[in-house]
Amino acid sequence: MENYSALISVVLAAALAVSAGATQAQEREESQAMVLLRGLPTLGTKHSIAIVELDPESEQFGEILSELEQPDTVHPLHHLYYGPTGRLYSTGLDPACSLAEIGLARDDSGAPSVTGISCIDTQGQMVGEDIMWANSNGTEYMFVTFMAGTGGDDGGSVGVFDAQTNEVVKVIEARKSEVAEGAPFIMYPHGISAFEDRMVVSSTIHPDLATGVGNTVTIIDLNTLEPIQNITVENEKPLDFPSSPVEVLFARPSMHPDIEPAIMVNTMLGFETWTIPYNAETKTFGTAEVVYSGAKNGTAVPLEFYGNEDEMFISHGLPGVVKRYDLAKLPELVSTGPDIVADPGAHHMIFYTSASGRDLIAVQNNLLNLGNAADEDPTDIDFIASLNAHTISVHDLETGERLATLNFRERYNKGVDNVEALFGSGFVHHH
Amino acid sequence: MFRALIPLALAAALSLAGWIGWGALRSPNATPIVGFSAPFVFGRFAVPTDNPLTEEAFLLGRRLFYDPILSGANQTACATCHFQRLAFTDGQARSPSLSGGELPFSAMSLTNLMWGQERFFWNGRAETLEQQAVMPIVHPDEMAQAMDELIEELRGSRTYRKMFRASYGEISADNVGKALATFMRLLISADSKYDSYLRGDTRLTAEEEYGRKLFMAHPDTKVSLRGGNCIDCHSQFLTSGFRGELDGFSNNGLDPEETLPDGLMEVTGNPAHRGFFKVPTLRNIAVTAPYMHDGRFQTLEEVMQHYNNGIAVSDTLSPLILEADNAYGRAEDIVGLRLSENEMDAIIAFLHTLTDETFLTNQRFADPFKGER
Numbered sequence: 001m002e003n004y005s006a007l008i009s010v011v012l013a014a015a016l017a018v019s020a021g022a023t024q025a026q027e028r029e030e031s032q033a034m035v036l037l038r039g040l041p042t043l044g045t046k047h048s049i050a051i052v053e054l055d056p057e058s059e060q061f062g063e064i065l066s067e068l069e070q071p072d073t074v075h076p077l078h079h080l081y082y083g084p085t086g087r088l089y090s091t092g093l094d095p096a097c098s099l100a101e102i103g104l105a106r107d108d109s110g111a112p113s114v115t116g117i118s119c120i121d122t123q124g125q126m127v128g129e130d131i132m133w134a135n136s137n138g139t140e141y142m143f144v145t146f147m148a149g150t151g152g153d154d155g156g157s158v159g160v161f162d163a164q165t166n167e168v169v170k171v172i173e174a175r176k177s178e179v180a181e182g183a184p185f186i187m188y189p190h191g192i193s194a195f196e197d198r199m200v201v202s203s204t205i206h207p208d209l210a211t212g213v214g215n216t217v218t219i220i221d222l223n224t225l226e227p228i229q230n231i232t233v234e235n236e237k238p239l240d241f242p243s244s245p246v247e248v249l250f251a252r253p254s255m256h257p258d259i260e261p262a263i264m265v266n267t268m269l270g271f272e273t274w275t276i277p278y279n280a281e282t283k284t285f286g287t288a289e290v291v292y293s294g295a296k297n298g299t300a301v302p303l304e305f306y307g308n309e310d311e312m313f314i315s316h317g318l319p320g321v322v323k324r325y326d327l328a329k330l331p332e333l334v335s336t337g338p339d340i341v342a343d344p345g346a347h348h349m350i351f352y353t354s355a356s357g358r359d360l361i362a363v364q365n366n367l368l369n370l371g372n373a374a375d376e377d378p379t380d381i382d383f384i385a386s387l388n389a390h391t392i393s394v395h396d397l398e399t400g401e402r403l404a405t406l407n408f409r410e411r412y413n414k415g416v417d418n419v420e421a422l423f424g425s426g427f428v429h430h431h
Numbered sequence: 432m433f434r435a436l437i438p439l440a441l442a443a444a445l446s447l448a449g450w451i452g453w454g455a456l457r458s459p460n461a462t463p464i465v466g467f468s469a470p471f472v473f474g475r476f477a478v479p480t481d482n483p484l485t486e487e488a489f490l491l492g493r494r495l496f497y498d499p500i501l502s503g504a505n506q507t508a509c510a511t512c513h514f515q516r517l518a519f520t521d522g523q524a525r526s527p528s529l530s531g532g533e534l535p536f537s538a539m540s541l542t543n544l545m546w547g548q549e550r551f552f553w554n555g556r557a558e559t560l561e562q563q564a565v566m567p568i569v570h571p572d573e574m575a576q577a578m579d580e581l582i583e584e585l586r587g588s589r590t591y592r593k594m595f596r597a598s599y600g601e602i603s604a605d606n607v608g609k610a611l612a613t614f615m616r617l618l619i620s621a622d623s624k625y626d627s628y629l630r631g632d633t634r635l636t637a638e639e640e641y642g643r644k645l646f647m648a649h650p651d652t653k654v655s656l657r658g659g660n661c662i663d664c665h666s667q668f669l670t671s672g673f674r675g676e677l678d679g680f681s682n683n684g685l686d687p688e689e690t691l692p693d694g695l696m697e698v699t700g701n702p703a704h705r706g707f708f709k710v711p712t713l714r715n716i717a718v719t720a721p722y723m724h725d726g727r728f729q730t731l732e733e734v735m736q737h738y739n740n741g742i743a744v745s746d747t748l749s750p751l752i753l754e755a756d757n758a759y760g761r762a763e764d765i766v767g768l769r770l771s772e773n774e775m776d777a778i779i780a781f782l783h784t785l786t787d788e789t790f791l792t793n794q795r796f797a798d799p800f801k802g803e804r
Contacts, residue, residue: 029475085629086472086668104471108464108484110545112471164631253654423472 029112029422030352031055032065033362035392035408036090036418038076043413047076049090049102049114051422054362056394056404057354062411066113073097077117079348080420081131083142083163088423091128091144092119093207098128099144099159101166104423112422123168124150125159127207130247133163134194136222141169143199145189148207149173156188158201160225172220174227184227186218191248193263196280197222200263202245203230215242217265217276219285233265233274233288238295243270249305250278251330256310262331264291266302266314271295273302273314275331291333292323299323301367301387306349311336313349317367317387320344340400343389350421351397359397364419365389390415459600461485469545470621472629472668476545482561482609484616487598490799492614494594495607497798500584502574509567509611512538515796518715519618524726528572537726542620542714542790547671548679553708553724555680556698564611565604578604620714620790628784629668635784642781645774650757659778660738660755660768664710670785672710681749682706684742684766685723691745694724706747715791717783731782735775742766 033054039045050067053060070076075093077100082088088102096119103116122128125146132143142161149155150173158172176185190204199222203214215234218227234243246268251259263276263285271294277286294300294316301317312325312333321339343365350362367387390409395402408416464484469476478484495501499508512526513519519541525533536553544551550558557563567573568581585591585602592602599606625643627633635643647667648658664672664681672679680695686706695707708724722728728737742752744766756762758769770778790796 085631087629087631106469106471106473106476108467109478110476112475164628164634166631423474 032422034420035416036077038415038417045413055354062406068114079418084133095126098122098126120166125157129190130192132192145192147188153211154187156186184230188214193248193250195250195252200248202248204246205244213242213244235290236295239269241269243267247304256328258328259330271300303347308351315346317345320346340395342393343391345387345389348419361397362392362394365391460597461487473546488610488613491594491598492610494799496614501568503576507574518719520719524721529575530572536724540719541615541618542712545616546669554697555695560612561608565608620787622789623787624784638777638780639784642777645778652759657757663751670713679710680707682747684748687743688745714785717786731779738768740765740767
């Protein structure tokens, strides 16, 4: 009789175990990330958007939890952004889909999934780069930089979209070849940031990486949505190219009350970080100055600005490090600790916690994810190939210690173009 | 000796096989929820692994919710104090008590319970929805039902035998709680004008949009930012309290120190939680009057007046409320937002965008007995 009872217990326990395993409760998603994956031509893979687990403490570390292949486009999506009402957007490199809204949903266990990619009519604007939401005369719009604009050798535009309907409200264009001598122009815009009624966009490089390279930032008056000033940010030319300003950040008191307003600029080919002080009362910009020289400090290709509550992080594609600074001291760059040593191509990053509560930073290490000549990949460009580690490295945020590495090329035969935290976690200041 | 054991072993094996087979015949045959969807922006949610969302559990939970069989006198159902049309509140400051008088608290709205705080009731006395679901059933002032008697009554019903078998396998107190919890978990309100706005399908009016901005802002006179301070307690999308630990409980300045009720302290024993109550969802708030845990305010205008100039100071008053002031310079006798009438009207206009007619009239949540009577 005792054995019979024991057997019943075993059977019941097994039944309960089956029941418990039938539904995966969604206990936490702080460590899940959205990634844009690029199919690599020689490896026969397709571009996609995916949700991936990035907690080194999880048995699922590195697993793709949900993935949706891009519709048939030659070039992939490029950069993810959440809007203020929680809608997810991505810029895109393909002329057929330079801006898209991404559908997200949850199943009945609470697990998130990617459900769709809806390309948005950009009225001919191509090669979407960065997005930010800002007010013009009291109305909030979605501003998108298009590095190719509507085409041509000196193209480039800032698209102003209705934040509700995604319809184009205005295309801000000012070709250097068409404006008067000395008048402000917009060319190859990439980075974007704003403070009060002033917006700044950078002038980076023609999307073909050959036709032209910029060395200025353009100030846009958000009252009129017109460009009003160009500021040159070029000093050393370590590659003998124009400086190619890439990401910009309008440092402002809303990020930290001690911050004096100033534009910060990373120059991709000048290897420098610049600051341009701003007087909010007179609405004038001071003299641009170099606050960090990669040539003098052994780094190159500075790319992104990311901040949390008390630190500012800047990624440097070579040798692949993230430098960290005191947020309150901006626009001065006052170091708060040793570099976080990522991989070549150190680029975008996210901040989150592990299951045990450890503060983490994950760095996506790829510049453009082009292929490698060793694979006979036609998209290879020597300079850029050395900036493509195809990895996301995960580090302890406090110490910088590397805890894990996910190599997308080895595991999924794809490159990784962008990482963004799943909604509800991630960075505080980006633009 | 060995031969003598063989028949016994065979008999035991047959018994076991029979028991397993009978169990299989009676085992639940539950299926996933049909067409489940929830807005991504509501955030993550966790469903207990031993009570997954199934269609059969939902239908059983709905029937139980509307059935007065759950009460000792077979006269009171959950739905007696939770009307769908009122977002599952009852329109009263406090629901009547079986022993006469009133219950201590107002009936809470049952909306979007998979998100927000992981404790239930105004004072957080239930740690799971399954637990919450059975507490009113056995409470002597609410439904006054002896659980063993309820189980016997349910076992006497062919319909319930069939529904429990399909959803959970057996009729038990635990499974009554699980079914009710499943029904309540699926009371998802996500089709208000605000939801439509979040999806990009609708524009808010100028007044609603102004109210939305005030709702989402903590006032800061240093940068001339005016705000209603609602977001400090009511999250952006769900408009409920925050999920983390006890973050979703707060003292919102209803009573002074001398008359401050225990609130959450009754559960935690921590004096720092005195006067704390669960921050409710504001979904469908326009139809859930009267307001607060004791229903002391009849209208949203009265609620806004409370936050504007009627905050009672006590030791545990939320510092976010204490310091939220839109006027320059501290007033000696007023603690509150000090918004203009227009600003308060705008916030109320925004709150009306949280009314979800689809939710309030969804036949899937309605009384299943109506079709049977």
